[in-house]
Amino acid sequence: MNISVVIPLLNEQESLKELHDWIAKVMQSNRFSYEIIFIDDGSTDNSWNTILKLSKADKHVKGIRFLKNFGKSQALHAGFYEASGDVVITMDADLQDNPEEIPELVSMITKDGFDMVSGWKKKRYDNTFTKNLPSKLFNWAARKTSGVKLHDFNCGLKAYHINVVKNIDVNGEMHRYIPVLSKNAGFTKIGEKVVKHQARKYGETKFGIDRFIHGFLDLITIWFLSRFGRRPMHLFGALGVIMFAIGFGFSLYLGLDKLFLNPSGRLITQKPQFYIALATMIIGTQFFVAGFLGEIILRTKPNKKRYLVKDKLNF
Template sequence: MTTSTDPRVPGNSRPTLSVVIPMYQELDNVEPMVARVHEGLADYGGDWELICIDDGSRDGTGERLHELAERTGSHVRVIRLRRNFGQTAAMQAGFDAARGELIATLDGDLQNDPADIPRLVDELLERDLDLLQGWRRQRQDGLILRKIPSRIANRLIGKVTGLALHDYGCSLKVYRAEVIKEVTLLGEMHRFIPVWMAGVTSPARIGETEVSHQARQFGVSKYGISRTFRVLLDLLSAFFFLRFGSRPGHFFGSIGIVFGVVGALLMSHLLVVKFVLDENIGHRPMLFVSILFLVTAVQFLTTGVLAELLIRTFYASGERTHHRIRWQSDSATAGWKGRA
């Protein structure tokens, strides 16, 4: 018998939920974070699990998570990566391990409020979305180092990608598992998850809603002003992969054709000058420019062919991740919180 998950129907339980939290050097936040997740989901009304990913911490975060999971119950699962692979890889590890119909993510620094998750779940279902993005409208961060660069980046991302959201950087999100698991996260892609999601679902099924935000109480922020420059580089990568990820030959080939046409026109003009007007072209700068354009065209065209071969090899290989897990809870014995 299938249970409806429509939150508008009284008595219906919510879908199974996996809460994924990547953590790096957050020893002091481990216990309060796990406690607040349990408080926030105490009245969730459905089965849920908590998946904490230790991204190669060296301050004892992984050990503390493991100890806490042993005391709390089998619904708290811990994944420990062999080294610090980055937040994107940690989130991918969590998505791979998640068993819920929905997946919620948030940072492990206690700035996101887990109590917002049930409301986001209801809103995602009610609006029939595949992704509901949190919007930290009242953001409790520094103006110069965090707020202003973030606002600039959000507007720039919206202009370039055509997906206008107020707060791409908010980690508090709720996804339909079947959709987010179609996205393979690599590099620093966690900043652009809504953009990558738009590649596998309609942008109309991606929404946002206001969420609460609190100042960091423990630990040290991992972000700085250098993040702004990385965002710009990641934005270029996101634009390329969204438009030409499955057909890179079109990108490089188009540039090669432009250079080739210009170079051919210049060379045709020089041939007319040489053989019709009988003038010397050996020392003309146009000759060297046309040769340069033709050689560049050949390079771009061959690069496009090689890129097509590589992308086909990549998809054929089935390789999904670049992180390596050191240890994780056994999903076969993992339980759900809230199961009767």
Template sequence: MDISVVVPLYNEEESLPELTAWIDRVMKAQNFSYEIILVDDGSKDRSWKIVEELKLQNPAIVGIKFRRNYGKSAALNVGFDAAKGDVVITMDADLQDSPDEIPELYDRIANRGADLVSGWKQKRYDPLTKTLPTKLFNAATRYMSDIHNLHDFNCGLKAYRKDVVKNIEVYGEMHRYIPVLAKWAGFTNIQEQVVQHYPRKYGTTKFGAGRFIKGFLDLLSIFFVGKFGKRPMHFFGTLGVLSFLTGFVITCYLIFDKLMSIAAGTAYRNITEQPLFFLSLVAILLGSQLFLTGFIAELISRNSVDRNNYQIESHI
């Protein structure tokens, strides 16, 4: 099969017939063999009923329904697991992504060697309250992930080589950072394509302001797990040693200062009466705790069932 189109959806009953018909036209025009995987993330409207009706009309449609709302990341992860196509395309169900972009996305994966192609909605039809935070998150993600050629990590329209989606796990709010997950898994040919963005035709957006806080926390999680997941002692141990040494140096300074004052016969304060003493004490205790945290995390990591689970590209 050439293409699997994975579409997570939540309360999108109005847009589904139009979207699936649009995808079908594009696929037939290009003679692609394809499937459309519609993942209903616990919709409260008639979305699943519409999916069942569309399945009767088009056997290329695959429907998956959650019992409750789990989130976009869960829907994508299940869709990735079910995908059979050599190239996997993801898009939102609200008709803001254009299926007309599919042939170009497919070509860049199948014929030009890209592992992942992320869409860039260069001209957006979203309110400033959505676009401004998105720009800030994209800037932070570029800096922390070292993927500098992407402008929009969270664009729903993306294309993947099959190996990519089969070797990453999307959970929490991690769908925003799939290019980062792909990079940590060893897929480095990550490209960008300018795509058309349409105004929402039906309904309202399903994402609230809380997603920005969750997204930021997930970014920190990705950064830590990707960089130190298999060697936590390098992170906690380094911080612990630096903190401990800082406290130790301050303590040595206070002792030296007191000894010099005694030798010179000048007045001096007790070490425990000086603010620096408490700073050194906190630094030493914090350093010890961080070091022990790293040690315990290292023990857990070494006993993890996937401690030696590495991405292998080929084996001959």
């Protein structure tokens, strides 16, 4: 069994050697063929030098260094692109994810037939109010809007069949919603496993309360893209037609009222209802045009690279 371990990182030099040794021990004790892909997302410490040393000492270690910090989603995208294993494991570089979970995660993919398995940090060691409550709200909203029944969408420890990572597009800040992206791509057998969570040993967390605000905004985005990303006219066109019809119908009523029911009354242009109807028709037209433009953009958009790689090791 060939395993790819994909690890995005930012300024985690203290933990990399220990993490590498731990993963290597687990892999060798289970007789897995493996590769460890470190993606340095623009670190400003000595993380890349540590990866260089690890790659010279261990041929299983591969490295990708971004030109600057492009974000975790882009780092995962780069790692998924290079991964060659039958099963792909993702984990964070801060030693809070336990490599001892890897064999069972692999078994759930290869023997139980799951497309992907997401970790669930049921017992956390960073259980502060600023992280716990927003996380619960975020996971609840994600379950309700996506239909994917997971307790912990944002857990970094996940396992994937290789077909999944080669057929999903992780971009922006969508790493939180990889299970949803997988479901939308047709990989619907998604499992969950309670995993051990460990207190951070070195450094400080790179995420603050703002990640949950961004997370909810991304949730709205992915809901829209999953429903209307390939057919924007179905939303904007429908809204445009409805609003235009309402405005036109109201304008027609005002015209008929002036001609036949109240010809001696005020001019139509002196009634505020006329301007409401006119604004409704204009907004409806704009919605329709937005849907039309969305369809054009969708069919003509270029395949633009979202990150720049500075160095690669052992590829």
